[in-house]
Amino acid sequence: MLSTVAVTTRSTTTRQLLSTSSKRCFATVVNKNQASNIDKKYKVVVVGAGPGGLSVASTVSKLLGKDQVAVIDPAKYHYYQPLWTYVGGGLKDFKDSQRPMESLIPKKADWIQDSVTQLEPDTNHVVLSNGQTIGYDYLVVAAGIQVNWDKIKGLKEALGKEGVTSNYSPESVQKTHQFLQEFKGGNALFSYPNSPIKCPGAPTKIAFLAEEIFRLNGIRDKSNVIYNSFQDKIYGVDHYGVVLNRLIEERNITFNPKHELIEIQSNNRKAVFRNHRAQEGEEELITYDYNFLHAVPPQAPPTFIRESQLADPVSGFVDVNKYTLRHNKYNNVFSLGDCSNLPTGKTAAAITVESGVLKTNLIADLQGKKIKEAEYDGYASCPLVVGRNELVLAEFSGYTGKPLETFPMDQRKVSSLNAFVNKEIIPSIYWNGLLSGRWTGPTQFRKVFSHFRSSQ
Structure with missing residues (x-):
């Protein structure tokens, strides 16, 4: 049974939902909106139709009814991006990761198929690329992360050609397995950039799958598998990093920490890395020949967020309270997922729990209830993923670095069962549970299983 956020589902007007005190609170807001030439106004505006945005919009639109919730996103398709590791490894078809956006927008929500160019929290509106202005009483920012291909010189020109690929692109991910099968030996390079990224484990996963493919194809003895990362560890959470360290040693994968990919010279198949372990004041550039290169592009907050008053002045991501997911300055703004400055992993699994917390707090506001915030x-x-049928299920708190494992076993052990669940079961939960607003993470299951867990 999927855990849910308890909400009232009967049709209720906006006037009935707000308490008298809430009405007074929004009196000034309405006046400001009127002065801003709002083209259309909603009770809740959700920016972004990724997993976080759709989860929130699905639940809240059922509560508020038609014409009260808008979802703003220009994309024609929605992608289940965690599946791209399997697509790149030749274990899943790309079509399994893609659905038309129109089929996923909640029935009672309005889909505004456009991009946001400005966030104006002082006057409670957003500006679209077509010049329209959309007003709101509450704003939920779930706009994901911006992929900056041009931050690595030569990457855009090389991508998808002659052995250069990335599982972070819907186009090039479809080339990854082809290039791995065409690989006949030499240097297979894998990179991790100098920036936050979505799914921080993905660069490691494809390195393990590639090494396995080379073994299965009988060319492992001719292949150098090299993982160059700007990070100083193979994985940021030490509880699981020790396992990956053991596996890369067993499988003869070379790990070079503090190596940042800065240039691809596709004409002569060379990749240039900056060694951040060089002595202070010195710059050391190291050039590798490559026969296969999986590059992870640097990533950053979307420009319209970074340039807005909602941004954390240091990181540029939406500045929210890390516990309540409410903005630290604007009480009627929330954010979740990759575009927020929450100091935890930018993963779809994190969004499941974030969405439950956010919806609890937002709905209490909408109903004028005073609660102890979730x-x-x-x-x-x-x-x-460390093999086609091998997986280490890392579950943890990004706030403490300590495990938050669901099942009553040591999840550091390589498991074929968990590999099957991740590849065949979790996608269904994503499409049918998370996006519809019904799945808000495994917290309740963890509580049940905790009675059977022995200390590690």
């Missing part, structure tokens, strides 16, 4: 514990999960 709090997010930093939960994130990264199913660490």
Whole structure:
């Protein structure tokens, strides 16, 4: 049974939902909106139709009814991006990761198929690329993360050609397995950039799958598998990093920490890395020949967020309270997922729990209820694929670095059962549970299983 956020589902007007005190609170807001030439106004506007945005919009639109919730996103398709590791490894078809956006927008929500160019929290509106202005009483920012391909010189020009690929692109991910099968030996390079990224475990996963493919194809003895990362660890959570360290040693994968990919010279198949372990004041550039290269592009907050008053001045992501997911300055703004400055893993699994907390707090506001706000514990999960039938199920709090494992076993052990669940079962939960607003993470299951867990 999927855990849910308890909400009232009967049709209720906006006037009935707000308490008298809430009405007074919004009197000034309405006046400001009127002065801003709002083209259309909603009770709740959700920016972004990724997993976080759709989860919130699905639940809240059922509560408020038609014409009260808008979802703003220009994309024609929605992608289940965690599946792209399997697509790149030749274990899933790309079509399994893609659905038309129109089929996923909640029936009672309005889909505004456009991009946001400005966030104006002082006057409670957003500006679209077509010049229209959309007003709101509450704003939920779930706009994901911006992929900056041009931050690595030569990457855009090389991508998808002659052995250069990335599982972070819907186009090039479809080339990854082809290039791995065409690989006949030499250097297979894998990179991790100098920036936050979505799914931090993904660069490691494809390195393990590639090494396995080379073994199965009988060319492992001719292949150098090299993982160059800007990070100083193979994985940021030490509880699971020790397992990956053992596996890369067993499988003869070379790990070079503090190596940042800065240039691809596709004309002569060379990749240039900056060694951040060089002595202070010195710059050391190291050039590798490559026969296969999986590049992970640097990533950053979307420009319209970074340039807005909602941004954390240091990181540029939406500045929210890490427990309540409410903005630290604007009480009627919430954010979740990759575009927020929550100090935890930017993963779909994290969004499941974030969405439950956010919806509890937002709905209490909508109904004019005073509650002890729900709090997010930093939960994130990264199913660490280390082979086609091998997986280490990492579940942890990004706030503490300590495990938050669901099942009553040591999840650091490589498991074929968990590999099957991640590849065949979790996608269904994503499509049918998370996006519809019904799945808000494994917290309740963890509580049940905790009675059977022995200390590790």
